[in-house]
Structures are given as structure tokens and as C-alpha cells.
Amino acid sequence: MDPQPFPPRPQSSVAPHPARPTAVKRPASDAFEAVPPRHRRPPGRPRSEWASRAILRAALELLQEGVSVDALSVEAVAAKAGVGKATLYRRWPNKEAVLLDALESLAEPPVRVAGLGVRRDLTALVEELCRWAAESRSARLLPRLMGVPELHGHYLRLVVEPRVAAIREVLGRGDRRGELTADSDVETLVTMIVGSVLSRVVLGEEEPESCHGERAARIVGHVLAGHVVGERVLDGPA
Numbered sequence: 001m002d003p004q005p006f007p008p009r010p011q012s013s014v015a016p017h018p019a020r021p022t023a024v025k026r027p028a029s030d031a032f033e034a035v036p037p038r039h040r041r042p043p044g045r046p047r048s049e050w051a052s053r054a055i056l057r058a059a060l061e062l063l064q065e066g067v068s069v070d071a072l073s074v075e076a077v078a079a080k081a082g083v084g085k086a087t088l089y090r091r092w093p094n095k096e097a098v099l100l101d102a103l104e105s106l107a108e109p110p111v112r113v114a115g116l117g118v119r120r121d122l123t124a125l126v127e128e129l130c131r132w133a134a135e136s137r138s139a140r141l142l143p144r145l146m147g148v149p150e151l152h153g154h155y156l157r158l159v160v161e162p163r164v165a166a167i168r169e170v171l172g173r174g175d176r177r178g179e180l181t182a183d184s185d186v187e188t189l190v191t192m193i194v195g196s197v198l199s200r201v202v203l204g205e206e207e208p209e210s211c212h213g214e215r216a217a218r219i220v221g222h223v224l225a226g227h228v229v230g231e232r233v234l235d236g237p238a
Contacts, residue, residue: 054081111166118174127216
């Protein structure tokens with residue numbers, strides 16, 4: 001008897017798997033590309049910008065309130081800023097580094113003048129300098145920093161020198177235009193003007209707010225006496 005043939009195999013309802021493509025090897029660094037770089041957290045604890053600003057502001061306020069640099073402590077700065085001492089030390093190694101960064105926030109932009117002539121421009125600049133010396137909290141730091149050369153020099157470059165440079169520019173332009181007499185020495189005139197204003201800051205002398213314009217005109221009148229071509233007497237702004 002002939003053997004019975006095997007019955008045909010039923011067709012599967014599941015579609016056959018397509019051939020798997022050959023895997024492409026990617027560099028190890030590509031493994032993190034699923035997360036955009038800007039969303040990745042840097043290693044270590046994230047630092048709070050608020051805490052940094054609070055620490056810098058606290059350091060300046062303590063100096064402005066009368067605390068000397070020698071007496072200023074990291075503990076006092078941290079307490080006034082409302083942060084822990086460890087938070088401060090994660091950002092700066094000591095109080096001097098804190099103060100150097102804090103002074104950066106006081107940087108003065110370049111001062112511009114109208115170009116109306118040496119006397120009028122100078123009077124406007126000196127009036128503003130008198131107002132800053134009498135009313136600005138940053139001006140109070142000048143005597144506090146005089147005993148610390150690095151901090152004092154940093155402060156002068158950031159805060160005072162832009163104002164001095166504007167005064168020097170006005171006098172130098174007047175000299176080049178022939179508005180000043182031939183024997184005028186610009187640097188000496190600058191020193192006379194700036195010294196007459198900042199001496200009050202160093203000595204702690206007070207001045208009524210209403211006197212800024214009057215005092216500026218008086219300073220400029222005395223400094224320029226005999227140095228402006230065609231003028232022989234002291235007078236006020238042109």
C-alpha cells in the first residue's frame with residue numbers, strides 16, 4: 001500500500017519579518033545625542049545666580065554702612081546675603097575675591113559731553129561729579145578702600161577713571177582748539193578739578209544737594225582763571 005502523503009501545511013496569517021538591516025556602528029559620543037546639549041545638566045550642583053548677586057550686594061552694603069575691609073568677614077557677608085558660608089566659598093576663595101567681583105558692578109560707562117566749549121562742558125562734568133560725590137553710595141567706598149591697594153586701584157579704574165577721562169578729554173580738546181593759553185598744563189588742571197571734589201569724599205564733608213551747580217561753576221572758574229584765551233577775570237559758565 002502506498003504511503004499516504006503528508007497534508008499541506010496551513011499558511012501562517014503573520015507576515016514574515018523583513019530582513020533586519022545591518023546595524024550601523026555609531027561613535028560612543030552619539031549615545032547622548034537624544035538629549036540636546038542645552039538641556040544637559042553640568043556635573044556638580046547647579047549654582048544659583050540669585051545667591052551670587054545677593055553675596056556681592058551684601059559685601060558692598062556692609063562697606064557702605066561703615067565696616068572696614070579688615071573688619072569685614074565672610075560670615076558677616078553670608079549672613080547679610082541670607083546664605084550659608086559654604087555657598088559663598090563655592091564661588092569665591094576669600095573675601096578679597098568677593099570684593100573684587102562686587103566692585104565690577106559699579107563700573108561707570110563712558111561719559112559724553114555736548115561739545116559746547118571747554119568752560120560749559122567742563123562745568124557740566126564737574127557738576128555731575130559733585131553730585132556723584134555727595135549722593136552716590138558708591139562714592140562712600142573711596143575712603144574705605146584706600147588702605148587696600150589692590151581693591152583701591154580696581155575701584156579707581158572702574159568708577160573714578162571714566163569721570164576723570166571725560167574731564168581730561170574736554171581740556172585736551174580745548175587745548176587743541178586753541179581755547180587754552182599756551183602755558184596751560186592739562187594734567188595739572190585735571191588734578192586740580194578732581195582733587196577739589198574728591199577731597200570732600202575722603203574727608204567726609206557734607207554738601208547740600210542744591211549747591212552742586214554753584215560749586216561746580218566756582219571750581220571751574222578758579223581752575224580756568226588765566227588759562228582760557230581772552231579771559232582775564234573769574235566768571236561763571238559761558
